[in-house]
Structure formats: C-alpha cells, structure tokens
Amino acid sequence: MADGAASKRPLSPHLQIWRFTVTLAASITHRGTGVVLYGGLLLMALWVIGLALSPELFAAVSAIIHSPLGFILIVGFVWSLLFHLMNGLRHLYWDYGRGFAMKTATMTAWLVYIAATLATALIIWAGYGGGA
C-alpha cells in the first residue's frame, strides 16, 4: 500500500489473523487453479498450432505430452479444471444468492475437493488405456 494512512477506503481482512477452514482453502485453491488453467490454455494453444503447422512440430509437442513431465502437467490440468469447474458452480450458486449457510458451504467445499480428485483419477485411468 502506497498511502495506507491517508486512505479512507476500507482495508481487506488482515493477512496474519485467520484460522484454517476448508471454505478458505477452497477459495484460495479456486484462485490457484485459475492461474494453472491460464497457463494450461496457452500450452494447449501450442498443441493446436503444432497440429496446424507441421507433423514434426506436432511430434515434438506429443513427445512432451507422453513424457513423465507431460503426465504431471496433464494430471495437474485435469484436476485444476475439474476443481475450478465444480467450485465455479458454487460461486455461481452464491451469486444467485443461495448456499451461504456455514454448514452448506463447508460441505460443498469438501465435496468439491473429493469429487475433483475422484473424477481426475477416473479420467487419467481411462485416458491411459485403463478403459478402452
């Protein structure tokens, strides 16, 4: 803050005073996954550009996708998209004016973590040949 003393605008909650709650964690994770997806979407653009330009470039991008690093990136991207998607629905429900009760918010936060993790496992399992 450049001019905290002079400013009459309200300050956001203090960064050092808080205790862990799953709703707080979900809020931070929503922001984190938003940034991960930002990077993921840019990487995905590389994939289509490679597909448009040449088989060689596509092969290079494919090689990364099939490497251990690529596996980590894909698991991270899939989990992030699932979490952000489900938690985004919580946000939209709030914008609609519902779901604020502490018990409800806590339950849906846990639900999003669990469901995102289970669905990621399922998608990765199917994608790497477990399914078809």
Added chain:
Amino acid sequence: MSKKGTSAFILQRASAVILAPLSIWFLFEIVSALTADYATARAWLSVPLNAALLGAFFIIGALHMRIGLAEIIVDYVHSWAKDVLLFINWLAALGLIAAAAWSIYTIFFAG
C-alpha cells in the same frame, strides 16, 4: 470506471456459465487426445462440431481468463508494474484467440 467493473463482473459470470458445459465436453475429449497421433488429431478437428466447440472453448476461455487474472493482478500489484502486467495479460488473451482461431481455421479447411 465503475461501469467497466460491472460489465467485467457480468462477462466473467456469463463466460463461466458457457465454459461449464464446454469444459465437461473438453474433459471427455482429452481422454482420447492423450493417445491421438497426427493424422487422427487432424481428422478429429476436421469434424465441424469439434472445430466449433474447440474454437469456442479457446475464445470464451481467453475472455474469462483475462478478466480473472486482471482481478488477481489488481489485488497484488500496486506499483507501475501493474499496468505492464495488465497489458501483457491483454496480449496473452488476444494472442491465444488469434493463434487458436488461425490453427483451427487452417486445419478445418485443409481437410
């Protein structure tokens, strides 16, 4: 300024509502994408529905991610760097739309 904030808020939510079904489609696709080779992937993108949905995912995703990251930048950066980052954020979103649109267009009409 306040008007700008309101329209960003609405666009962020509208894009989220459209992105939700698109993401579910996308997550199904990514399963097959993991194993696809060059010819398969190009054939897949030559299907009109796939090209349209993938294009929509990139364009709406770019709008949504630009607003989202701008909000994060404004939250944490209070120096001159803020404007630089907001500008780069714009460029990234525009570049994403241009690159994705050009690629999909090229593949779709090459057959």
